[in-house]
Amino acid sequence: MFNLYRLLILCAALGMAETAHADPDLQYLDQMAAIHLTPSTDSKPGRAFVATPLQVLSRQEDWVQVRITGWTQAGAERVIYAAPGIRVLSATLPKSAVGDLILTDTQDDPETGLTWTRTELRGWLHDPALQSDLNQIWARAEPLFAKRCTACHQRRIPDHYTANQWTSHLKVMGPRTGLPKEGQFLIRTYMQHHAKDSARLTQNP
Numbered sequence: 001m002f003n004l005y006r007l008l009i010l011c012a013a014l015g016m017a018e019t020a021h022a023d024p025d026l027q028y029l030d031q032m033a034a035i036h037l038t039p040s041t042d043s044k045p046g047r048a049f050v051a052t053p054l055q056v057l058s059r060q061e062d063w064v065q066v067r068i069t070g071w072t073q074a075g076a077e078r079v080i081y082a083a084p085g086i087r088v089l090s091a092t093l094p095k096s097a098v099g100d101l102i103l104t105d106t107q108d109d110p111e112t113g114l115t116w117t118r119t120e121l122r123g124w125l126h127d128p129a130l131q132s133d134l135n136q137i138w139a140r141a142e143p144l145f146a147k148r149c150t151a152c153h154q155r156r157i158p159d160h161y162t163a164n165q166w167t168s169h170l171k172v173m174g175p176r177t178g179l180p181k182e183g184q185f186l187i188r189t190y191m192q193h194h195a196k197d198s199a200r201l202t203q204n205p
């Protein structure tokens, strides 16, 4: 019991240390963008999604080289998610780009039997819209949710559902709003980041 208590204090202290040394280069994608393996449009791009955290590594004219870290499911490495088992989309890649991913530690999820691998993607964005404050993105999402998701029923509470439940709900509810895909996706991402299990998103940067 005593040890568990000490462990909790240690975890809290480590968590605080991490916040205190927050990476100044950390940025968020302000909207969906094409991501290329080289600073050119020659190869087939992947997609990086709104609110995905990334680090800027270098710049070359209008191109910005970034690093996105996330998690992929074994056998389905083309899709990068924010945390193991939590389907908050960070990026999707063409098959040809999967070989360039840097795969590191793996985690087995006993609940689903799936294996998740921590993944680093280095790629180039052309003149991307970046945002250092995630709240600026939510300031765009929240009114969409408040207006478009209350036409037929009461406002739902984001943290009454898990991030993965929001994926399913938005598949059905998104199209009912009549919004373009990008607006629906923004609401989905907003709901996921405010879901019951959203703390796990920042535990796995």
Ligand code: HEC
Binding pocket: 145, 148, 149, 150, 151, 152, 153, 156, 169, 170, 172, 173, 174, 176, 177, 187
């Ligand atoms: C055109 C009407 C309409 C709009 C717009 C709409 N909904 Fe719904 N929603 C429904 C109906 C009807 C139900 C009842 C269950 C069903 O049909 O699946 C429902 C149910 C739900 C549920 C409960 C599902 C469950 O199984 O517990 C959630 C959560 C939800 N809506 C969220 C949203 C969100 C978020 C939006 C905006 C992106 C939205 N809804 C927009 C009609 C709508």
